[in-house]
Amino acid sequence: MPADREAYVANGGDNVGVYVPVFLSVGHAAVVAYCVVFLLLVGVRVATYLAMTTSTPTRRRKTTQ
Numbered sequence: 001m002p003a004d005r006e007a008y009v010a011n012g013g014d015n016v017g018v019y020v021p022v023f024l025s026v027g028h029a030a031v032v033a034y035c036v037v038f039l040l041l042v043g044v045r046v047a048t049y050l051a052m053t054t055s056t057p058t059r060r061r062k063t064t065q
Contacts, residue, residue, distance in 0.1 A: 023031050 023034075026034075
C-alpha cells in the first residue's frame with residue numbers, strides 16, 4: 001500500500017473506532033436519529049456560511065465630502 005493511502009487510513013481510524021461501536025450498540029431508530037441530526041447541523045453550517053459570504057455590510061462607512 002502506498003504511503004499516502006496508509007496515512008489516509010490511519011487518519012480515519014479514530015472515527016471508525018468511535019462510531020462503529022456506537023452504531024452497533026444502538027437500535028435502527030437511534031442510527032436514523034443520529035444521521036438526521038448530523039444532516040440538520042450540516043445544513044445549519046452551510047446556511048450560516050452562505051449567509052456570511054453573500055450578505056451586504058450592515059453599516060456603511062461615512063463618506064467625507
